[in-house]
Amino acid sequence: PAQQNENLNVVKIVKLALDIFNEKYIHFIADEEEIIAKLDRTQLIRVITNLVKNAIQAVPEVESPRILVSVVSHGDKVKISVADNGIGIQDGFKDKVFEPKFTTKSSGMGLGLGMVKNIVETYNGSINFTSQPGKGTVFTVMFPKEAKN
Template sequence: MLILRKDANENIEVFQLNKAFVDFFQIPKFYNWKLLKSKITPLVAIIYTTPWKRVKHTISLTVNDQVESFFLKTSVTHTNEFEYLMVTMETIQQLIDKKEKESWYKLMTVMSHEIINTITPISSLAENLDSLLQDEPDEDTLSELSQGLKIIKKRSSHLNNFVTTYRQLAELPLPEKKKINFTETVQQTLDLFAQEFKEKNIQLDFQSEENIQLVADKQQLEQVVINLISNCLYAIKETDKPEITVTINSVNNRIHLTVSDNGIGISQKIKNNIFIPYFTTRKEGSGIGLTLTKSIVEAHDGTIFFKSENGLTMFTLSFQTI
């Protein structure tokens, strides 16, 4: 971290710099800006603008034959007398590690919550049933035992389903890629929902260039479309005039699949969580649909992103053309 301070006469001084900064550049703690500037020339070209402004940049620096990639960010603040430029640098690996730890923390939080919620009532019921068996069971006792065992069976089944969905994620096979007609694949998958669309008066608009070809695992991409349409069906459940739009097009050597609906949308509160395993807002949802979708897309060297605004939620998938 480096903080520069500038007065009204444009005189600059080093206000603060930490040990990590000077250790990487292998320089003394210079608080004279002219001296410091001569030692960090590659950095100066990026941060030294007139006027000072916010910057976000990925850079690679070489110091004593050591190459390191950084995510560099600057911010500017003012007081009555001075203007401050704050420069922070994080190695790319640090950012990756941080994101990875955050992802694991969120996953472990959800998993532990799910497991505890299942095991706690089973443990409590087991104790209660054991106490009932200490005495000679009468008709009421037997009824209570039967009810308790049904609850244990139901909760155990729920936990088994939870473990099964985890295995789906953990054991997702590598895609068996072949040349497929992507337009036809999507159309055939949409046909699976034709009866449901009709019964629920859902307007489907499917638009595609003819015979778009893609090298992919057909079965896995069918699952992706099923997951996205299933999400749409849930989102438009309470919509007066439900609409789902699916488009396929090819732009700049990329094939784009877009699936959108006019349902309840994705709130700002949960936008950062929707691809996290087991995160769901549905009462009966497993919470792996979008996680599985993202895994499949990335296994095909594709990307997925979404936006939800103005009454429209849109997921866009992008793949490399043949």
């Protein structure tokens, strides 16, 4: 679908994207009430929901699961992080995480992160993660606030 780039309040849209989840252990923080970036609203929501779904699937065996989603202004970029205290990503899988169809789960297609990466890179953004098996994972997405033409 064609991108509908508009000036969005990323803080508000991320909050909105989190509304579809009922898990009480999902927390949201932002350092400002408004961080504007030129993005496609649907694509941004898709990025957030995918990252949060992955985080939810990482925490089922954890005693007190916790997912923290944050939106921070970072110079001319906006930084969105999704952190969980779940099972983490094994070293052997780390370079495969963004491959289409890669999944460690029994259900689903494994398209999530590949698609997320495509969306992010369309905006000249970046996505990366740090993970410690047994401790959790943090995915960080950076979007430029101004779209490059």
